[in-house]
Amino acid sequence: MNRWAVVFPLVAALGCSSLDEGEGGVVALELRVPSPATLEVGETLQLSVRPLNKDGDSVAAAVTWLTPGDVVTVDPTGLVTGVSPGTGQVQARLGSLTSSLVSVGVLARADTLIIVGDSIFTVPLGQSVSPPLVVRLESFLPAAPVEARPVIYAVVTPVQEVPTRVQLAGGVLVDTLLTTADGTIGTVTLERVAGVTGPDSAVVEVRATRTRGAAVPGSGQRFIIRFE
Structure with missing residues (x-):
């Protein structure tokens, strides 16, 4: 059974009416990461994200996935692929709102x-x-x-x-x-x-x-x- 790590940027403020709302009323991005967040070169890891409004409810919104560096790549669906050994980072973005960076470990491929x-x-x-x-x-x-x-x-x-x-x-x-x-x-x-x-x-x-x-x-x- 998969275990999931959930990352809440602005988590302490969820449910507070004073939050500034972004696109579609989104105030936070709930990022879900399989645990352990480790893969080999060439393997894939599926991430998911849930945009939330100030009441903590899901909001339909198009999210962009980003990764700095070249250890991993991430496609528009949040599918991460290991490229080279090391530690890669991935985050989700919606307008000016970004999630926390999530680390993904990449190991040499056992061929x-x-x-x-x-x-x-x-x-x-x-x-x-x-x-x-x-x-x-x-x-x-x-x-x-x-x-x-x-x-x-x-x-x-x-x-x-x-x-x-x-x-x-x-x-x-x-x-x-x-x-x-x-x-x-x-x-x-x-x-x-x-x-x-x-x-x-x-x-x-x-x-x-x-x-x-x-x-x-x-x-x-x-x-x-x-x-x-």
Whole structure:
């Protein structure tokens, strides 16, 4: 469910008969912003505005959208598009009345999730822990690693069972970690649970999502770990 931040310029004066009225009797602009107000380059975020009269009632009026700088663009409907990483600002205007500036954070676009190195490992007899299951998030424009973004690791085979026969480091079947400065996660391993007859093999799936919920290409790739 979306959360909304509501910005009221002149909010303390709403309902006061002494307010000067602008076009169509409008005295304030109620700006509605989805929370969190964060998107990636190329993603969009829909803002909305409600012109209000001195009684706090909606007024039909044509509003203009503005943005200084080049971090974001905004179209006549209030649709914001991320252009470059940074913090953009947007405001609505009606005649001489303007809303407060709203900040919109823009992150580098997560264009692909890749497995670094091998995706199939064999754990020798007498050992119980796999090598690290390494992945990296990358952006294409500009070509760069994507830092501090969540990646989900999940044991998908064997299916959840009691007792658990394999687990990720930390004793869990699903774990979410943030990418490091070079865009990688290199600390996740799979281990057989001590005292339980282990499976012949296990599968770990990795996935990531963009800030507005779309899957990052490359999500769903799998590591296969075989136990001797």
